[in-house]
Amino acid sequence: MTATTDVADVADVAVGAAGRAALLVLADGRFPAGGHAHSGGAEAAVKAGRVTDVPSLEAFCRGRLHTAGLAAAALAAAAAAGADPLELDEAADARTPSLALRAAARRLGRQMMRAARATWPSPALDTLASARPRGAHQPVVLGLAARAAGLGPLDAAYAAAYEAVSGPATAVVRLLSLDPFHATAVLARLAPELDVVAVAGAEAGRRASDEGLDVLPAPSAPLLDITAEQHAAWPVRLFAT
Amino acid sequence: MDGHGHGAVTVTDAAPAPGAGLRAAARIVAAPDGRGGTALPVLEGAGPFALRRPRSYGHEARVALVGAMSAPLGGDRLALAADVGAGAALCFTTTAATIALPGRTGAPATYDTRLTVGDGGSLRWLPEPLISARGSDLRQTTHVELAATACLVLREEQVLGRAGESTGRLTTRLTVRRAGRPLLDQELSYGPGAPGGWDGGAVLGGHRAVGQLLVVHPAFEGGQVSPRALGPTAALTPLAGPAVVVSALAPDALALRKVLDSALSQLNAVIRAF
Numbered sequence: 311m312t313a314t315t316d317v318a319d320v321a322d323v324a325v326g327a328a329g330r331a332a333l334l335v336l337a338d339g340r341f342p343a344g345g346h347a348h349s350g351g352a353e354a355a356v357k358a359g360r361v362t363d364v365p366s367l368e369a370f371c372r373g374r375l376h377t378a379g380l381a382a383a384a385l386a387a388a389a390a391a392g393a394d395p396l397e398l399d400e401a402a403d404a405r406t407p408s409l410a411l412r413a414a415a416r417r418l419g420r421q422m423m424r425a426a427r428a429t430w431p432s433p434a435l436d437t438l439a440s441a442r443p444r445g446a447h448q449p450v451v452l453g454l455a456a457r458a459a460g461l462g463p464l465d466a467a468y469a470a471a472y473e474a475v476s477g478p479a480t481a482v483v484r485l486l487s488l489d490p491f492h493a494t495a496v497l498a499r500l501a502p503e504l505d506v507v508a509v510a511g512a513e514a515g516r517r518a519s520d521e522g523l524d525v526l527p528a529p530s531a532p533l534l535d536i537t538a539e540q541h542a543a544w545p546v547r548l549f550a551t
Numbered sequence: 552m553d554g555h556g557h558g559a560v561t562v563t564d565a566a567p568a569p570g571a572g573l574r575a576a577a578r579i580v581a582a583p584d585g586r587g588g589t590a591l592p593v594l595e596g597a598g599p600f601a602l603r604r605p606r607s608y609g610h611e612a613r614v615a616l617v618g619a620m621s622a623p624l625g626g627d628r629l630a631l632a633a634d635v636g637a638g639a640a641l642c643f644t645t646t647a648a649t650i651a652l653p654g655r656t657g658a659p660a661t662y663d664t665r666l667t668v669g670d671g672g673s674l675r676w677l678p679e680p681l682i683s684a685r686g687s688d689l690r691q692t693t694h695v696e697l698a699a700t701a702c703l704v705l706r707e708e709q710v711l712g713r714a715g716e717s718t719g720r721l722t723t724r725l726t727v728r729r730a731g732r733p734l735l736d737q738e739l740s741y742g743p744g745a746p747g748g749w750d751g752g753a754v755l756g757g758h759r760a761v762g763q764l765l766v767v768h769p770a771f772e773g774g775q776v777s778p779r780a781l782g783p784t785a786a787l788t789p790l791a792g793p794a795v796v797v798s799a800l801a802p803d804a805l806a807l808r809k810v811l812d813s814a815l816s817q818l819n820a821v822i823r824a825f
Contacts, residue, residue: 351753355752355753358752358783360751360752360756361752366751366752369748369750369751369752369753370748370751370752370753371748371753372747372748372751373747373748373749373750373751373752373753373754374748374753375747375748376740376746376747376748376749377746377748377753377754378753380746400732400733400791401733401736403733403790403791404727404733404734404735404736404790404791405736405737407735407737407788407790407796407798408778408786408788409778409788409789410778410788412791503747523733524726527738528724528726528736528737528738529738529739529740529746530737530738530739531753531754532739532754532755532761532763532798532799532800533752533753533754533755533756533784533800534753534754535786535788535798536780536784536785536786536798536799536800537786538786539778539779539780539786539787539788540780540783540786542778543779543780
């Protein structure tokens, strides 16, 4: 591979001014934004017997990637591309029928906002924080954080899409005492579809910032919505969602 | 479920000749009749759409869509529109399930519904289920524009395959706006060729009937209704607006309807007490 190709690759992945390193910081599971407390519906799926082993975990994650993952990727990409964050927040509400999931998305958004403002201070983050003191939807904050970090819509879409599957895969290791190597292999097998979802989310996000938010996808996952309300009512649970 | 040839509305992507896909449209306009009731100044249907007007009770006009042609139909691009004017009330039903069937060309069929409800208007949109027959491919959209004080009851049900058969492909999107702002936007995709994981534990989990019931009414302003589970695979939840949605999965259409009907009577009780 020539040096010219390398530069082109970097430009392709990171549309903003920054390179890949800022994306690693943002997408790191140890980034202090509170994501580790959420199983993305996996805890309820394990309890209901829908996730019992590696193949059912993979089917769960694949379904989540193409629904909640794509929706989050597109919202994050649109925010990174410069769409109005408050309108995106409203679009996120319309795409999140479950009250429990709207509340969780806003709690996570508030935590992401705290981490992002400390990490990549920016007037856009400050403005959204004062307009939504109780938290905006997490993917919108994630997209603005990516923009503040000098990253582009595709980077934001990757971070959102990856988070949609890495959370449940990690949680199921704890919930089922699954071999962590097997859980990571699930993520590796999903990587080609993750690429597809990130690119689709980025494309929709870029179009939305030009053509309006109606072009954003609205993929739904009925079981995630239904079980989120049940899970929120459990007296004792390991994860917040 | 065998609706085929027995008055069912059948959606097929079969084109009668290469490059000549059939189109069919129906339109309903409901407006106050000046005597406390609702008139239907426009009631037009062509092709597979035959609109009947059952006896109405009180303020609300009623329209029933009857499958007028026997299958296979050439209607590969169907469009249905209803406009409920300010202060008018309309109830829409269908006399049988809609069945998406495979066509000869392999091209997807489309079915687009556009609904508007003006201030003080009320629409109850209660069609029978859509059944995705094996080998079918349908793209369905439903767009609803509600004025700020409009009321809506909307039920959507999908069944994955007729009895004993595997499902066809369906992508269905429901977009509801109220006072020009987004209220609910949901797209469900399943069947061969749909994005992966649709039958896994996050999306449908092996269930063969899926549906939702949306009720928009001022009685639901300010979160008067708390979210709750309605059995193991259904839940009721308030939206970010004066609206409640019930999402449900079930083994079949009958069980699904039972859950949605029970939820609707609970919600009607809240509305009556308002």
